[in-house]
Amino acid sequence: MYAGRCYGYFYRLTGDRDLSDELLSELFIRLVEKIKSYKGGAFESWLFKIASNIFHDYLRGKQRRKKLLDARRVQLELEPDLNEIRFSDEGEDRLDKLQVHLSRLDADTRELILLRFYSELSFKEIAELRSEPLGTALSKLHRGLKKLRELMEG
Amino acid sequence: MREREHENLVGLFQRFLEEPAARAAHEDIEAGERWLAACPAPLPDARVVAAIKAQTAALARRRHRTAQWGRAAVATAAAIVLAWVGLFGPRSADRPGISYAAILPAAIWESDDLAADDLDIVYFTAEIRHLEATLRAVDAGEIGLGGGLRDELENELMAIEAEFWKG
Numbered sequence: 521m522y523a524g525r526c527y528g529y530f531y532r533l534t535g536d537r538d539l540s541d542e543l544l545s546e547l548f549i550r551l552v553e554k555i556k557s558y559k560g561g562a563f564e565s566w567l568f569k570i571a572s573n574i575f576h577d578y579l580r581g582k583q584r585r586k587k588l589l590d591a592r593r594v595q596l597e598l599e600p601d602l603n604e605i606r607f608s609d610e611g612e613d614r615l616d617k618l619q620v621h622l623s624r625l626d627a628d629t630r631e632l633i634l635l636r637f638y639s640e641l642s643f644k645e646i647a648e649l650r651s652e653p654l655g656t657a658l659s660k661l662h663r664g665l666k667k668l669r670e671l672m673e674g
Numbered sequence: 675m676r677e678r679e680h681e682n683l684v685g686l687f688q689r690f691l692e693e694p695a696a697r698a699a700h701e702d703i704e705a706g707e708r709w710l711a712a713c714p715a716p717l718p719d720a721r722v723v724a725a726i727k728a729q730t731a732a733l734a735r736r737r738h739r740t741a742q743w744g745r746a747a748v749a750t751a752a753a754i755v756l757a758w759v760g761l762f763g764p765r766s767a768d769r770p771g772i773s774y775a776a777i778l779p780a781a782i783w784e785s786d787d788l789a790a791d792d793l794d795i796v797y798f799t800a801e802i803r804h805l806e807a808t809l810r811a812v813d814a815g816e817i818g819l820g821g822g823l824r825d826e827l828e829n830e831l832m833a834i835e836a837e838f839w840k841g
Contacts, residue, residue: 531715618710643683644677655690658686662703669702
């Protein structure tokens with residue numbers, strides 16, 4: 521039950537099945553490791569807080585890898601014989617219409633929309649989880665979902 | 675009870691917006707979420723889920739074992755420390771007003787000859803040695819006894835040994 525929702529959250533954030541598998545695996549390992557830190561309350565809130573942290577850890581790692589790749593690309597461009605190597609974005613999954621439109625939203629709003637949808641938490645819980653005021657979360661989500669609706673219906 | 679089921683979105687928006695705008699915002703959110711529900715994300719592969727389950731179960735077992743070893747190590751360390759304090763720590767006589775609980779009978783630690791420290795042990799040890807000597811003599815043919823006596827001696831020896839370990 522939780523695996524499907526967490527997988528959906530990761531998949532809609534990344535658009536990549538293999539990567540979502542990895543993140544899901546990492547999530548459940550971290551749950552076992554951190555189970556003692558669960559102090560009761562909404563389990564989803566605790567679960568998706570960890571899921572969100574894992575996604576952010578991944579993004580930070582990706583940034584580091586991108587820097588390394590960029591450095592390597594510059595180096596390869598200086599070496600004519602080796603410049604056939606192509607740098608492509610990961611993820612060969614066919615992106616559905618929703619995935620395409622989600623990717624047009626800014627990253628923070630996209631994450632908020634997906635957190636709300638897959639965690640099934642209330643706005644108050646989401647605002648607490650993200651450490652931001654309730655009004656801010658409401659406003660961002662409203663703008664994001666309105667935009668998504670326009671894109672999907674347009 | 676899940677909080678979201680009782681969430682009044684229009685009411686929440688009305689904290690920040692006029693009622694018509696709050697209702698419109700609510701409608702936008704519902705419509706956006708309907709799109710999300712209409713395009714479900716794929717489910718994780720069953721093999722992936724099985725692999726994760728196996729991995730987490732193994733991890734949980736390992737953590738459980740580590741915790742058990744940890745507790746045993748702490749208990750052992752505590753026993754050693756307490757025994758050390760009992761043996762080499764300051765005596766109540768050295769520090770008047772402070773008394774230390776004896777964990778093990780002091781006699782056991784103060785002598786290499788356990789039997790000499792306890793009359794029961796002295797008695798059992800003597801009995802066992804006597805019976806063992808008798809058995810050896812019977813085996814060697816030094817003592818000529820009736821056929822049932824050897825069994826009787828062995829039974830007596832076993833009974834004494836059992837009594838010994840009962841403490």
